[in-house]
Amino acid sequence: MKYDVLVVGAGPGGSTAAYVLSRGGARVLLVDIKRAPGVPVQCAEFVPIQLEHKFPEFFTGQAVVQKVKDMVHFTPWGEIVSMPSEGYMLRRDVFDANITELAVEEGTELLLRTRFLGFENGKAWLENIDRRERFSVEARFVVGADGPHSKVAKLTGEHTRNFLTTAQFTMPLKLPLSDLLIYFRDYIPGGYGWIFPKGSLANVGVGIDPEYPINVMHSLREFVREVVSEGIVEDKILGRTGGWIPAEGVKDPVRGNVLLAGDAGGFCHPITGGGIANAVYTGAMVGEALLEGSPEDYEEEALEVFGGTLNRAARKRVKYMKSWDNLEFVIPRTWIAFEEYWKED
Numbered sequence: 001m002k003y004d005v006l007v008v009g010a011g012p013g014g015s016t017a018a019y020v021l022s023r024g025g026a027r028v029l030l031v032d033i034k035r036a037p038g039v040p041v042q043c044a045e046f047v048p049i050q051l052e053h054k055f056p057e058f059f060t061g062q063a064v065v066q067k068v069k070d071m072v073h074f075t076p077w078g079e080i081v082s083m084p085s086e087g088y089m090l091r092r093d094v095f096d097a098n099i100t101e102l103a104v105e106e107g108t109e110l111l112l113r114t115r116f117l118g119f120e121n122g123k124a125w126l127e128n129i130d131r132r133e134r135f136s137v138e139a140r141f142v143v144g145a146d147g148p149h150s151k152v153a154k155l156t157g158e159h160t161r162n163f164l165t166t167a168q169f170t171m172p173l174k175l176p177l178s179d180l181l182i183y184f185r186d187y188i189p190g191g192y193g194w195i196f197p198k199g200s201l202a203n204v205g206v207g208i209d210p211e212y213p214i215n216v217m218h219s220l221r222e223f224v225r226e227v228v229s230e231g232i233v234e235d236k237i238l239g240r241t242g243g244w245i246p247a248e249g250v251k252d253p254v255r256g257n258v259l260l261a262g263d264a265g266g267f268c269h270p271i272t273g274g275g276i277a278n279a280v281y282t283g284a285m286v287g288e289a290l291l292e293g294s295p296e297d298y299e300e301e302a303l304e305v306f307g308g309t310l311n312r313a314a315r316k317r318v319k320y321m322k323s324w325d326n327l328e329f330v331i332p333r334t335w336i337a338f339e340e341y342w343k344e345d
């Protein structure tokens with residue numbers, strides 16, 4: 001079968017690329033190993049409000065759980081710093097499914113339970129996981145949107161090797177919250193703890209640099225102890241998840257006829273871990289560049305829009321976050337809510 005574009009990964013990056021491409025008349029095959037897009041959810045589920053302005057159609061149905069106003073930071077030295085951070089707490093499963101459905105409505109062919117295996121003789125090899133059947137497809141372009149451990153990136157060049165590791169519980173909130181809470185603590189090395197509200201519940205998680213000799217679950221349990229004793233959440237675990245966050249910045253986004261979007265191309269913020277909006281934006285950019293017949297424009301645009309911010313954060317991570325002591329010095333230089341962050345490149 002011959003396609004214009006094979007998109008690997010039906011997360012927000014890949015599904016947005018498929019949606020934009022199909023809407024523009026391209027013949028698109030979208031594949032994902034999952035049974036359903038966005039399931040299981042591996043996310044704290046916050047997106048900035050600007051994303052809704054660009055793609056309001058992604059926010060329909062039950063995708064939005066609540067609005068949030070500010071991001072409030074709790075430092076180990078007792079300072080509390082608030083920063084405007086208007087946006088939405090999502091149901092990622094619904095949000096991801098919305099985008100995939102829109103792509104399919106526009107004509108994308110979707111194959112779930114289908115794994116991308118590699119390239120051979122100009123063809124892409126795929127496998128139907130349930131039937132253990134391998135087959136090949138031909139496509140003029142391949143979009144790698146297969147997440148943090150992207151196989152497409154690995155097989156075509158530069159790929160992310162350093163990640164943050166995360167663990168998260170869903171817990172009942174004691175009182176409703178309209179802000180995102182961020183905690184910097186010595187027992188959450190190279191990262192932070194978060195409480196993100198979802199109506200009567202909250203996503204309570206930690207992300208750490210795995211090079212530190214501390215287990216991520218140990219760090220999460222310590223964090224949970226603290227926020228339960230503060231009376232923010234009930235001591236009850238209703239769900240568990242986790243995952244990996246690329247922590248190096250942007251990788252070559254265009255490699256011949258292969259283009260990378262979202263986490264596969266390192267478009268997740270290496271310190272905050274925010275990557276949903278960037279995945280959607282880069283997916284859309286890939287789609288538009290391919291429709292215009294100029295993939296090299298994608299490289300230029302993606303680097304112009306995201307390269308500076310993400311690569312700067314990646315440099316700061318290496319410079320400051322590898323020694324998790326003197327947090328009063330490290331945190332203001334590595335977190336966007338502090339003036340010090342913006343003072344040096």
Ligand SMILES: Cc1cc2nc3c(=O)[nH]c(=O)nc-3n(C[C@H](O)[C@H](O)[C@H](O)COP(=O)(O)OP(=O)(O)OC[C@H]3O[C@@H](n4cnc5c(N)ncnc54)[C@H](O)[C@@H]3O)c2cc1C
Nearest residue numbers: 009011012013033043044045046116147243262263275276
């Ligand atoms: C615990 C946690 C909390 C987070 N919280 C936030 C947050 O609050 N806000 C935010 O903006 N970001 C957050 N992120 C980051 C965000 O989840 C990612 O940046 C975002 O999902 C990237 O989208 P994507 O489409 O690039 O990749 P993904 O969403 O990872 O999608 C990739 C898809 O590719 C598929 N796939 C992988 N390999 C193959 C293969 N070989 N063949 C076929 N399919 C394949 C996967 O099944 C998956 O569906 C968080 C991440 C974690 C781990």
